Amino acid sequence: MNRRRNIIILAVGLLAIIVIGAVAARPKGKAIAARTVTVAYTRYQTKLPETGVVQRPQTQTLAALVSGNVQQIYVHPGQHVSGGQLLATISNPQLVNTEATAHDAYLAAQGRARTAVSTNSTLPTQNRSSVVQAEAALQQARFNLNQAITDQRSGAQSGLGYGGTSASQQRAAADANVAQRETDLREARRLAAADNDLFAQKAIAKDTLDQQMAKLAQAQVAYDQAKRDRNDTYAQITRQTPVLSARVQANRDAVAQAEAALAAARANAGQDKSGDVEAARGDAAHSYDDWRYAADQVARLRIVAPYAGIVQTIATETGDTLRQLQPGDAVTAGQAVISMSTDSGFVVRTKVDEQDVANLRAGQAAVVSGEDLGTTKLPGHVAQIGAVAQKSDDPSNTARQVVTTVALDKTVPYLRDGMSVDVDIVTQDRPHTLALPIDAIRRDANNKPYVLAVVAGRTVKRAVRLGSTNDAQAVVASGVKPGDVVVAERNLGITEGISVSPTALPTTSPSPGP
Numbered sequence: 001m002n003r004r005r006n007i008i009i010l011a012v013g014l015l016a017i018i019v020i021g022a023v024a025a026r027p028k029g030k031a032i033a034a035r036t037v038t039v040a041y042t043r044y045q046t047k048l049p050e051t052g053v054v055q056r057p058q059t060q061t062l063a064a065l066v067s068g069n070v071q072q073i074y075v076h077p078g079q080h081v082s083g084g085q086l087l088a089t090i091s092n093p094q095l096v097n098t099e100a101t102a103h104d105a106y107l108a109a110q111g112r113a114r115t116a117v118s119t120n121s122t123l124p125t126q127n128r129s130s131v132v133q134a135e136a137a138l139q140q141a142r143f144n145l146n147q148a149i150t151d152q153r154s155g156a157q158s159g160l161g162y163g164g165t166s167a168s169q170q171r172a173a174a175d176a177n178v179a180q181r182e183t184d185l186r187e188a189r190r191l192a193a194a195d196n197d198l199f200a201q202k203a204i205a206k207d208t209l210d211q212q213m214a215k216l217a218q219a220q221v222a223y224d225q226a227k228r229d230r231n232d233t234y235a236q237i238t239r240q241t242p243v244l245s246a247r248v249q250a251n252r253d254a255v256a257q258a259e260a261a262l263a264a265a266r267a268n269a270g271q272d273k274s275g276d277v278e279a280a281r282g283d284a285a286h287s288y289d290d291w292r293y294a295a296d297q298v299a300r301l302r303i304v305a306p307y308a309g310i311v312q313t314i315a316t317e318t319g320d321t322l323r324q325l326q327p328g329d330a331v332t333a334g335q336a337v338i339s340m341s342t343d344s345g346f347v348v349r350t351k352v353d354e355q356d357v358a359n360l361r362a363g364q365a366a367v368v369s370g371e372d373l374g375t376t377k378l379p380g381h382v383a384q385i386g387a388v389a390q391k392s393d394d395p396s397n398t399a400r401q402v403v404t405t406v407a408l409d410k411t412v413p414y415l416r417d418g419m420s421v422d423v424d425i426v427t428q429d430r431p432h433t434l435a436l437p438i439d440a441i442r443r444d445a446n447n448k449p450y451v452l453a454v455v456a457g458r459t460v461k462r463a464v465r466l467g468s469t470n471d472a473q474a475v476v477a478s479g480v481k482p483g484d485v486v487v488a489e490r491n492l493g494i495t496e497g498i499s500v501s502p503t504a505l506p507t508t509s510p511s512p513g514p
Contacts, residue, residue: 031499046428052350054419056341065300068092099294109287116280134262141258145251174230181226188219351401359427370421383407452487461496
């Protein structure tokens, strides 16, 4: 503490010596030119300077909801679209066929439900169970017929009507087996010949040669068996052709019999079965749910705009980032296809250090500028202050930062999402207050603020009480009044009680009176 006090005393002494020397060196009777300012009401602002990024208020990436191939893309980057507008379509015939099948099944179930209700109401004494069973038998017969037709087309009986091995696949498998056994046989022959030569040269034992000859014999047997299997497969497929045709005809007859049985069951029904009606309705409801799910999957083949906005990007191909998706390109569920944003103006998102957040308020004015904007300054206001302080991206900055959103009140046509800009957030704005340039404020040996007023050409020391202060101005709460002229420079040669020749500083226009 004593050392610090001695340093302060020494500094004050040196300052006094300099001032006295400057005054002594001044020509006697000649006034010193001094820059001055007239005290007036003016606008006082404190700004928080930050950097930020221009963004759209809301952006969204639209992904493929189902797998398939791009069928068509109807928009391009920069295009304005309306809410619900079709942006792209995906092709997936399997989903379309599934939806059609589910719809037919729903219509059939709905028809059965109507039939059950109608029959039960008109024939309350008839047995409804036989009718429902006959309907189910007819559906099964039709399903079996479809299986048989599918097997006939594939040339082989799968037992399920789908997912089985076709005749062409069976032939290919048999041919591949023969080719493999033939390759094994050639290799066994080569090894046997090599061992035979080695044996002739007495390089190997007779037992080793015998073992290789046994392997050759096994390879020959396997090859012969593969050929017999292939011949059997071809023969079996040939024999299956009339069998499959006969199976189709038999299932056609079964459908006709099931239709006749259903007709008989309806004619012979004689008991009231309200439970069958409910079952039929339940089956119809279940079929409806299946159809709606399938229809929803088909609807996902269409990518539409969730709101009115601007298309930002079209996704690129996986292996070529310079080529955007084209019709025919494969996409998977969840893969990004199009990104878009709202067209309701721009915002600037910036990060404010945690120690400055206390000065932020929603609605505060802001000014956006930057190299990309040239001399243009865009007005805005604080729209949102983040709720979480995040670690700074700058390793040298240990303070945490709060993401703050500034909404632009005005824009320009060339403003783009992603531009870097400067943001000045106005944390204080007093349109009518007494403020002086920071160079007009002096401090005495006790660090008390004062100004040098110019009265009748001479300087007069006046103590002042300061309010808020920024880099350029200081609010004066007391000590001066409008119209006073004060020195506005830090020239140490200008002290209390000397003659000065005032030179007015350019000042901001005073605001209207209170």
